[in-house]
Amino acid sequence: MPQRRLIPITCSDILFEYKLSGKGIYLARYARIIGWGKYLPQKVLTNQELERLVNTSDAxxxxxxxxxxxxxxADDETASSMAVHAARAALKVAGLEPHCLDLVIAATCTPELIFPACAALIQNSLGAKNAAAFDINAACSGFIYALATACQFIAAGAYNNILVVGSEVYSRILNWKNRNTCVLFGDGAGAVVIQASDAPPGSLSFVLGNDGSRANSIYTPGPCGLNKGPYYITMNGPEVFKFAVNVICLATKQAVKAAGLELSDIELLIPHQANTRILKSAAKAIGLPLEKVFINVDRYGNTSAASIPIALCEAIEEGRLKEHDHLVLVGFGGGLSWAAMVIEWGPRPKKL
Ligand SMILES: CC(C)(COP(=O)(O)OP(=O)(O)OC[C@H]1O[C@@H](n2cnc3c(N)ncnc32)[C@H](O)[C@@H]1OP(=O)(O)O)[C@@H](O)C(=O)NCCC(=O)NCCS
Known part of the structure; x- marks a missing residue:
């Protein structure tokens, strides 16, 4: 197995007011995405319908x-039930039976139970009886945190086939009388199946970070805390906006550098889908043309940990990725957290 390379990030990488802690990590055993799927609930809520709920406008x-x-x-849908739809689609693309999965990781902050994990329910519904299962909560950065965690099990040689899902029902933690938040979020799920490969293509590098001193910039209280509810999202919108633009730019640059690449080598950036203005400002700050940034927030709003796998799935379905393209996934959100991963796109490995 090749040696792990740790590429330290120097102070000259810190271009803006936010400093990123942690190192860019170069991955040595590769995780290749061999399956992908998404699930979006049927009910569409338009801006015009929201005009009838709160004092807002489509404009x-x-x-x-x-x-x-x-x-x-729908009333009978949950994070796990939506995740199962997305997971089944991903397994079908991968051509894998559920019993071949070694691990199920679910990224969510809206699980239906405090325990057991959402991943445990997904494992059972799929019949993935040989898989370990656990959840990760890193808010809207959760999917990349989960994917990076899955890559560690692959890099260590522990597991070969892993299902990573992001699934959220934010509609259940929104105050539908608060126009500051209720217009921003939506529900959905996305999933990938990753498989070990000793050679690229596959995951090349990642960056994970968090600034817990700013946890109150966006949060949802829970039933085990001191707050007696109701448990609604609270957010400082402008502060999160500024953080997001800076951190998308910095985390992307760190991950690209850790992969030994230049920004010009990147064919597609798939950011967490929160707001088109955030994405346009970040693309400008990075110096990437907007055509290289995948955007579907117009149709789904912010689906938190589900937004990146849903967007990845749509990018693949739209033919936006070809073999050996370099792709960056980048997320940000509650924590305040951030995460980025560079992937060289490629076909399923021939043998493990
Ligand atoms: C929330 C957000 C859209 C607000 O946009 P903005 O350009 O900062 O808003 P502005 O400061 O220009 O305007 C705020 C005004 O709009 C009002 N407003 C807020 N929501 C509104 C809505 N849905 N409809 C109409 N007016 C609204 C506010 O009450 C405020 O009014 P006031 O100035 O009279 O107090 C923006 O800050 C944002 O997207 N932030 C990031 C949020 C996010 O992505 N969170 C998740 C991260 S994972």
């Missing part, structure tokens, strides 16, 4: 966020 929402509509889970 305001479109101009400030780029969101036109979002999906809302």
């Amino acid at each position: 305001w929402i479109m101009s400030r966020t780029g969101i036109r509509e979002r999906r809302i889970a």
